[in-house]
Amino acid sequence: MSTPSVSEHELLATPAHTRRRILTDRLAQWLLLLPFVAVLVPLGDMIYWISERALPTMSWSVLTENQIGNSGGLHAMIIGTLTLIALSTAIATAVGILAGLYTAEYASPRVAQIGRTAGNVLAGIPAIVLGYFGYFLLVLYTGWGFTVLGGAITLSVLMVPFIYRTSDLAFSAVPATHREAALALGSRRIQYLGRVAFPIALPTILTGIILAMALGLGETAPLIYTAGWSSTPLTGLFSQTSFLTGAIWLFYQQPAGLGTLLALAFQAAFMIMMIVIVVNVALQWVAEHYRRRLRGLLS
Amino acid sequence: MSAVDIPVGSGPTVMATRGLGVRTSSRAILEDITLDFPDRMTTAIIGPSGCGKTTLIRTLNRMTELSPGLSIEGEVLYRGQNIYDPAVSPVIVRQKIGMVFQRPVVFPMTVYENVAFGLRIAKFDEETLHERVIESIQRAALWDQVGDDLYRPALELSGGQQQRLCIARALAVQPRVLLLDEPTASLDPQAAKSVESLITELDKSLCVIIVTHNLLQATRVADRTAFLYEGRLVEVGPTEELFERPKERLTEEYITGRFG
Numbered sequence: 001m002s003t004p005s006v007s008e009h010e011l012l013a014t015p016a017h018t019r020r021r022i023l024t025d026r027l028a029q030w031l032l033l034l035p036f037v038a039v040l041v042p043l044g045d046m047i048y049w050i051s052e053r054a055l056p057t058m059s060w061s062v063l064t065e066n067q068i069g070n071s072g073g074l075h076a077m078i079i080g081t082l083t084l085i086a087l088s089t090a091i092a093t094a095v096g097i098l099a100g101l102y103t104a105e106y107a108s109p110r111v112a113q114i115g116r117t118a119g120n121v122l123a124g125i126p127a128i129v130l131g132y133f134g135y136f137l138l139v140l141y142t143g144w145g146f147t148v149l150g151g152a153i154t155l156s157v158l159m160v161p162f163i164y165r166t167s168d169l170a171f172s173a174v175p176a177t178h179r180e181a182a183l184a185l186g187s188r189r190i191q192y193l194g195r196v197a198f199p200i201a202l203p204t205i206l207t208g209i210i211l212a213m214a215l216g217l218g219e220t221a222p223l224i225y226t227a228g229w230s231s232t233p234l235t236g237l238f239s240q241t242s243f244l245t246g247a248i249w250l251f252y253q254q255p256a257g258l259g260t261l262l263a264l265a266f267q268a269a270f271m272i273m274m275i276v277i278v279v280n281v282a283l284q285w286v287a288e289h290y291r292r293r294l295r296g297l298l299s
Numbered sequence: 300m301s302a303v304d305i306p307v308g309s310g311p312t313v314m315a316t317r318g319l320g321v322r323t324s325s326r327a328i329l330e331d332i333t334l335d336f337p338d339r340m341t342t343a344i345i346g347p348s349g350c351g352k353t354t355l356i357r358t359l360n361r362m363t364e365l366s367p368g369l370s371i372e373g374e375v376l377y378r379g380q381n382i383y384d385p386a387v388s389p390v391i392v393r394q395k396i397g398m399v400f401q402r403p404v405v406f407p408m409t410v411y412e413n414v415a416f417g418l419r420i421a422k423f424d425e426e427t428l429h430e431r432v433i434e435s436i437q438r439a440a441l442w443d444q445v446g447d448d449l450y451r452p453a454l455e456l457s458g459g460q461q462q463r464l465c466i467a468r469a470l471a472v473q474p475r476v477l478l479l480d481e482p483t484a485s486l487d488p489q490a491a492k493s494v495e496s497l498i499t500e501l502d503k504s505l506c507v508i509i510v511t512h513n514l515l516q517a518t519r520v521a522d523r524t525a526f527l528y529e530g531r532l533v534e535v536g537p538t539e540e541l542f543e544r545p546k547e548r549l550t551e552e553y554i555t556g557r558f559g
Contacts, residue, residue, distance in 0.1 A: 181404035181465070184362060185417035185472055186394035195420070196406050294407050 047273065054270035057263045067231045067247075070260050074268055076233045080148070080241035081217070081275070083234060084227065087152035088216050092159035093209055099160075100167025100205075105193060116168065123161035127221040130158055135225035146228025149237040154222040159212035166208025170201035199294065206287040213283070214276050220245040244268040244275075313338045313506040314359060314396070314476055318373035321354050321363065328354045329530045331373070336476070341498060341507040343521030343538065345514060347558065350527040352510045356478050359508065360396040361389040377476070394421065397469035398478040402485045403461035405453040410436075410445050413453045413464055417472040431471050439467035440497050459490020463497060470501075477501060479509040483516065495520050514554060518542055526550045 065073035103115045134154030144150055174197045182192035220243075228240030229250075251265035314336040321329040329351045336342050344352045357363045358375055361382060374381045382392045394417070406413050414432045423431070436442050436449070441463045445456065453464055462482060469477060479498070483491035498520045501507055511517055517524050518538055525535040526549075534541060534550045545551040552558055 175404075177400065177402065177404045178406065180362065180365060181400065181406070182416070183365065183389075184360065184393055184398040184400075185420070185468065186390050187417070187420045188390060191420045195416070200407060 050266055050269045050273060053263070053266040058267060058270070062264075062267050066233070067264065072231075074244065074247060074264060074271060076231055077242045077244045077247045077268060078271060079233045080227070080230075080243040081245070081272070083148055083241065084152050084155060084223065084243055085213060085217055085275075087149070087237075088155035088159055089209065089213055091153060091156035092163050092212055092216075095156070096160045096163025096208070096212070097167045097205060099164045100169075101171055101193065103164075103168045104171035105189070105197075112168075116165075119161045119164045119168075122157070123165070127158060127219050130154055131222040131225040133157075134222055138226055144238060146226065146240045147238045148227060148234050148241045151223045151227030151241065151243075154226045155216050155219060158219060158222055159216045162212040162215065163205070163208045166211075167201070167205050170204035170208075171197055173204070174200050203287045203291040203294065206283055206290070210280055210283045210287075213279050217272060217276050217279070218245065220249050224249070244272045248272075311338055312336065313378060314508070315376045316355075316358075316373065317376065319355075319358065319375060320372040321351070321358060322370055322372075323368055327530055328369075329358075332527075332532050334525055334532060334535060336506055336508055337523070338475075338506045339502060339504065340522040341502040341509060341520050343517035343524045344508065344510045344527060345512070345517050345524055345553075346527035346533075347553065348512070351530045352527050353480055355527065356398075356480050356508060356510045359476070359478055360393050360398055362393075362398065364389060394472050395474055396476040396478060397472060397474035398480065399462070399465045399469055399482050401481045403458060403465050405456070405461050405464055408453060409450045410453045410456070410464060411449040414468050414471050416468060421472065431473070435467040435471040436464075438470050438501070439463045440493070440500070441467055457490065458486050459493050462486060462490065462494055466494070466497065466501075474505070476506045476508065479507065481510055481512065483511075483513070491516075514542075526553065528553070 062073040063078065064075055066075050067073060067077075099115065099119075103112045107115060131154065134150060134157070138144060138150035138153055139146055142150070171193075178196050178200070179189075179192055182196050183189070187195075223243055223246060227243060227246075229242050229246060230240045231242060234241040245268075247268035248265045251261040251268070254261045312335045316332050316334045319329060319332040319334075320327060332355060334342075344355060346352050354363065354369075358371060359382075363369050363371065371383055375383060377392070377395060380387065382396075406416060408416070411432060412419075414435055415428055418428045418431055432449075436445065441460060444460055445451075445464075453461065456464060462485075466477075466482075482498075483494050486494065495516060498507060498509065502520075502522070509517075509520065521538045523536065524538045524541045526533045526541065526545075526547075528549055534545060534547045536546075541550065542554055545554060
């Protein structure tokens with residue numbers, strides 16, 4: 001029996017159709033890069049477009065001064081946006097997590113289905129409709145007038161479906177064996193949920209919160225009808241407030257002669273972008289950190 | 300097969316079932332099971348897949364309640380008290396009657412916190428809790444392997460160690476009865492052996508009830524064995540007797556491997 005020469009070795013001979021397949025594979029890989037880039041380009045372009053117009057005139061006074069007439073800064077709007085987002089996130093997180101918990105753990109399959117459908121419908125309601133709803137309920141009906149609180153509550157209605165959905169998913173994904181094991185030790189259901197299920201579900205819930213916050217930060221319509229407007233910082237939950245998205249909307253429409261206001265509009269856009277990026281990175285870091293800690297424990 | 304079995308050996312009966320039946324809306328899973336489980340002894344429940352042995356062990360601490368659509372008839376007695384009495388809380392039942400499952404289920408916590416879990420929810424003070432955790436880990440023959448670092452993640456342990464951790468966690472609550480549902484089914488032979496030798500240690504102080512599809516395991520760990528077939532109790536007796544001189548033809552056919 002003679003040893004085959006190297007070129008004849010079965011592992012080295014590549015038939016034509018296999019070669020074709022390898023080529024197709026590489027081509028597919030490059031073609032798929034295009035839509036991937038298409039996702040990144042608009043974002044990059046927007047960051048550039050906004051930064052180019054916001055940064056040349058950026059100064060500390062933009063952060064620290066109130067807007068007076070055609071000049072001044074975004075102090076009141078920054079405080080307003082941060083307050084609105086903090087309040088609405090707190091409300092939406094509490095409601096969303098508890099509702100998701102109920103849907104995943106306590107509700108009958110039928111009730112759970114109703115809840116999930118309702119959540120999806122709520123997520124699809126146009127922001128402007130929510131704004132009007134908030135106006136009638138929280139501005140007129142309550143007699144509060146335009147308030148920070150009314151704005152935050154309206155905004156939280158917009159955010160809650162996303163936190164609700166991810167919480168439901170996260171709690172549903174906890175293996176049933178964990179529940180049995182906990183209950184077999186004499187645990188009550190609520191103890192199991194708090195001590196075992198919640199820590200496992202938390203990283204997923206955090207991603208829902210990130211999504212909801214990014215969404216809430218960018219909204220204008222629900223706030224226009226509920227939060228009012230004020231060029232000085234808010235003084236309490238029931239005072240009116242201005243907010244960054246409102247500043248963009250308002251200042252961008254000004255006559256071309258008022259260049260300073262146009263610059264403020266871009267600076268407001270820049271601020272929002274920064275807040276979204278910081279919130280995203282921070283919460284993702286927390287989620288990842290926590291996930292890693294859990295993985296050490298969860299495998 | 301007598302209606303009320305007379306326990307062999309010393310211990311008095313801790314658990315018993317009387318005319319126990321479990322059914323879904325369409326069919327009976329268990330019918331008329333009357334069995335005694337003596338103290339300080341291991342009772343094995345054997346039978347082919349689908350005979351209802353897992354359902355039986357799950358009725359013994361009311362875990363069946365977690366699967367909706369099952370109805371229970373007859374009685375399950377723990378020291379003379381029917382555990383399905385409306386006045387009895389399942390939480391208390393499960394503290395007295397612990398359970399370990401087929402696959403080790405460790406929580407994403409440290410070794411220490413896993414064992415402490417049942418004690419924390421029962422609101423034990425730190426000092427007692429600490430003593431109990433240490434004691435339980437020792438009783439579960441796990442101290443040599445984890446004693447040097449109780450604060451490492453429990454999921455770093457091997458499968459056999461995890462299962463013994465689950466046993467330690469169950470023991471920490473100080474149950475009188477320990478239910479084991481095929482506790483070695485997911486373990487390699489070496490790990491299975493370590494769990495088996497632990498069982499023979501534990502039944503010196505506890506009533507142990509084990510479901511197993513491994514007949515050799517039953518002969519190794521169980522003082523008494525009950526054979527279930529199609530939801531009915533066919534035969535129960537001292538393990539040696541049941542395996543060497545079965546009274547029922549079905550039992551003989553099963554243990555000699557003619558079916559199942």
